[in-house]
Amino acid sequence: MNPAENAQTVFSADSPLRFACHHDLPCFTQCCRDVNIYLTPYDVLRLRRALKIGSGEFLARYTRHYLAKVTHVPVVQLAMDPETLRCPFVADDGCRVYDDRPWACRMFPLDLAKEDGAYRLLADKKRCFGLHEGKLWTVGEWLESQGVGPYETMERAFHQVMPPDFRPGQRMEAGLGKLLYLAYDLDRFDAILQDPRFRSFCGIDDERYTAVRENEEEKLLLAFAYIRNQIAELFSVL
Ligand code: SF4
Ligand code: SF4
Numbered sequence: 001m002n003p004a005e006n007a008q009t010v011f012s013a014d015s016p017l018r019f020a021c022h023h024d025l026p027c028f029t030q031c032c033r034d035v036n037i038y039l040t041p042y043d044v045l046r047l048r049r050a051l052k053i054g055s056g057e058f059l060a061r062y063t064r065h066y067l068a069k070v071t072h073v074p075v076v077q078l079a080m081d082p083e084t085l086r087c088p089f090v091a092d093d094g095c096r097v098y099d100d101r102p103w104a105c106r107m108f109p110l111d112l113a114k115e116d117g118a119y120r121l122l123a124d125k126k127r128c129f130g131l132h133e134g135k136l137w138t139v140g141e142w143l144e145s146q147g148v149g150p151y152e153t154m155e156r157a158f159h160q161v162m163p164p165d166f167r168p169g170q171r172m173e174a175g176l177g178k179l180l181y182l183a184y185d186l187d188r189f190d191a192i193l194q195d196p197r198f199r200s201f202c203g204i205d206d207e208r209y210t211a212v213r214e215n216e217e218e219k220l221l222l223a224f225a226y227i228r229n230q231i232a233e234l235f236s237v238l
């Protein structure tokens with residue numbers, strides 16, 4: 001049996017996966033329509049850099065974003081076109097931001113499963129004809145070919161901003177959610193960073209500041225560190 005035949009199958013990195021996605025399939029780009037794509041801070045960084053616009057403009061033009069009702073965790077979703085329900089980046093010949101497409105798009109037809117290191121099939125075999133193609137990979141090979149590594153690394157770093165005793169789904173103050181949102185809106189963090197008093201207070205010397213200004217991934221990691229420190233302080237007084 002092709003393991004992809006069973007939607008409940010949990011895959012590991014070593015599991016076989018038959019899959020190939022290409023222009024000649026009748027479903028080509030159909031999966032880029034009416035879909036929930038949740039963006040990570042690193043997704044936002046990559047996309048808005050590819051589009052050569054700021055994080056504020058990207059978030060306003062291309063996303064729906066809000067603090068979740070109960071948990072107050074920020075939720076940032078790629079906004080589909082309200083009339084066609086198509087992704088704003090899809091064209092007839094494919095994804096216009098392919099090299100910087102979001103993590104979820106890279107993972108497709110797979111998604112993360114609950115267990116660490118496990119994956120599940122997200123695509124429906126009746127609609128995703130790539131699952132009928134002959135190309136055989138291991139799941140790990142497929143994911144590597146899609147460049148998911150840096151996305152996983154950044155998301156692991158983002159998860160570490162929360163205090164160790166924080167549990168997913170746990171309620172937190174709206175102010176903490178807004179602080180977390182800074183990771184998505186990196187230009188706002190950049191504006192804070194430009195204040196020498198802030199840098200001096202946070203112990204960011206000129207060398208580190210220059211490095212961060214020249215490397216947006218470094219800036220995002222610094223934003224995570226800042227948010228982590230702020231949250232740790234606020235949690236200790238709540
Ligand atoms: S539905 Fe599957 S095979 Fe078709 S374009 Fe999307 S990912 Fe590729
Ligand atoms: S970002 Fe690209 S791959 Fe992802 S849904 Fe939009 S067009 Fe498709």
